[in-house]
Amino acid sequence: MSRSLRLLTIFRVVGRYRLDLLLDHSNLPPLPRTAFKLAPWHLHPVPDMPRGERLRRALEELGPVFVKFGQMLSTRRDLLPEDIADELARLQDAVPPFPGEQAVAIIEKSLGQPVADLFASFDPEPMASASVAQVHAATLASGESVVVKVLRPDIEPVIRQDLALMFILARLVERFLPFGRRLRPVEVVKDYELVVLDELDLGREAANASQLRRNFEDSPLVYVPRVYWDYSAHNVFTMERIKGIPVTDVKTLKELDVDLKLLAERGVEIFFTQVLRDSFFHADMHPGNIFVDASNPADPTYIAVDCAIIGSLSDSDQYYLARNLLAIFHRDYREVAQLHVECGWVPADTRVQDFEAAMRAVCEPVFERPISEISFGQLLVYLFRTASRFDMEVQPSLVLLQKTLLNIEGLGRQLYPDLNLWDTAQPFLEQWMAERYSPQSMLQKLQRQAPSWLEQLPRVPDLVLHQLEHGTTERNPARGSRPSRPRTLSGRSAAGLAALAAAVVVARPQALDWLAEVPLASWALVAAGLALLWPRRS
Known part of the structure; x- marks a missing residue:
């Protein structure tokens, strides 16, 4: 019954924002076309706003699970029109907090001690609240300032119910819409399911943060807060409290005379170091998770938090990714096509010359622009979108990589608009290839x-x-035994x-x-x- 009521709520919101107009009814099969005609949605006036904004507002009204889905969907620019992807990227994961008394009860049950015994001080008023968890300020008995992240009570049943409804809607889209199979909606929802369920395990996030901290120990590039394992569990995560400037506060960074060019270039270096050296990269590097330590303006350092979503590449994917990027830098489209076939990203029977021609058609107009104006992340999106026409199977790890690169490049250009990602990345890639095969x-x-x-x-x-x-001898069913x-x-x-x-x-x-x-x-x-x-x- 609750699932049916929730489904009715979804249809009501769809009608209010006339999301049915996002579909071309004339191309629908007879049954769904008739259902759309009989639905009462046409009784609602069409809101005076662009289609992307209507979709964003609908997701915000449906709640935090749909908001997070929209955020994830905004990274699949190989599947979405640009205006919709841009609007979905504006979704804010801001949710009213739950009472501090509930947070205290969760902490005490998980850690087995009263909060007064665990911490010298604990603020029941949350510092921030999101769809899955909220954070509280606290002080340990040893005097160290920490933040305590607490999972929302009873959030998992809500998420699983909404995921079940998303799968129903995805199967309907895949079955009845002419372009449904190309969008691969069930695959997209499966990817989202893995991401959001991983976020429900704060112990996993703590382990990710600990590994990332170890990878960059004593590094001038990025600082990851310390994990306090004695005060962490499945639904409670305690970490060092950091002091930094939000990376989006460019005004303050400029007032402090921070070297923004160096900061932007270090962001690119952090990305490629994580992907190629460690094969363990922070895959949720949106501005809300990144701060800057500007204590030394000439030598600024990033501070990264929220390690719930981590990406990893296999050795072969690392190798083929680096070679693909270098081939793109050199505009060697034949090698790009051959590498896609060789590594299995497109079917083995793909005609290399056809794929090469498609790559050239995508890249050449881009390369005619000044190098400082070329978005490398966007070019990668165009390449994936083109490869999908050749039945490219997009791996979840590559989707996370694409999303992270878009975040990093957007962040770098916000800090330093003249950032040339190509000049920054190419020497790093060439050095990595040389070292790997030395x-x-x-x-x-x-x-x-x-x-x-x-x-x-x-x-x-x-x-x-x-x-x-x-x-x-080797038996062949058609020919019997043969050598x-x-x-x-x-x-x-x-x-x-x-x-x-x-x-x-x-x-x-x-x-x-x-x-x-x-x-x-x-x-x-x-x-x-x-x-x-x-x-x-x-």
């Missing part, structure tokens, strides 16, 4: 992998014999033996002394064995 880096990787390879070494002879015995490719399997075995031998040398350099004493005839037998195992071209 001999020293490769040797370190071999040393890290050597223990695992050595553990598998005793099994190698059995695996080689098994492949040689069972790799001679397989034992040479390929044997070649892999030979390569594996060679790699394991290298691992032994890397892990135990003294093995070289033993190898030097092996008779020449033995080396000849090893070479002959590898030659027999190695695959030959037909």
Whole structure:
């Protein structure tokens, strides 16, 4: 019953703001087109405001869960028209606070002690309130100033109910709208579900903050507040209280004579350091989560809070992302197309020359503008939007990356309008690529992998014999048994033996002394064995 009432509320708000006009009814199938005609929405006058503003106000009226969904949706610029995406980005996650007495009760139940025993002082009036949690100022017995983040009571059932309704609406859109499949609404709601449910675990956020702090320990780039684990739990998170200037307060920063150019460039460096060096990046770097330590105006430092949403890339995604960005910098569209196919971002049967032509059509008009006017984040959005026409499967990690890059670039240009992200990012990318594939880096990787390879070494002879015995035939349902490719399997075995031998040398350099004493005839037998195992071209 509650779900039905909530659904009726949603339809009433849709009618009030005439969101039905966002759809082209003439392209709808007969059943939904008839339903739209019979719905009482047309009785409402059309509000005198743009379509994006109508959508934003509707989401704000539907409550915090829909507000957060709109915020997340604003990052999917590969799916939305620009006017709607820009308006959704204005959504403010400001929610009336819940009573301080409830916050005290939650803290005491979670931490198992009275607030008076836990803290020397605790302010029941919240400092700030958002859709999922609110924060209170407090002081520890040791005298350290902290903030205590408390999860809203009974927020999870509300979120899960609204998520269930979102899935219903997404399936209707996907089924009945002509462009529904292209928008992938169910996938978008699934991504949002992962994000918002992760935010319900403050212990997870505390762990993210602790890891991010360790990654930038003693770094002049960014400071992450300390986590107090003895005062944190699943729904309570206590952290160091910081003093900083909101990054959007450009007027104050200018009055303090802060080096805004350096601050903007450091924002770009922080982004690429997190993505490429650590593969662990703060994916919610909107202005409300970023402050500036201006105690030394010539050497300003960022302060990052709210680490609930963290992104990560696999080694292969890191590699392909860096190569893609460098190829875009060099305007090498053939390499961009080949990399998209090679890394599996678009289907393997995609015609590279067609994809290359599409990339060129997107990029060339952009590159004709002055370099300082080019939005790199927006260009990435255009590329993803173009790739979606070739059935590109956008990974959630890449969506978070795109969102973060847009935030960072927008923030940098707000601080320093002449920020040239290209000149700032290109040397960093080139240096990262050079370091990643330097001999020293490769040797370190071999040393890290050597223990695992050595553990598998005793099994190698059995695996080689098994492949040689069972790799001679391969059953094909259409043709019956036919010869397989034992040479390929044997070649892999030979390569594996060679790699394991290298691992032994890397892990135990003294093995070289033993190898030097092996008779020449033995080396000849090893070479002959590898030659027999190695695959030959037909």
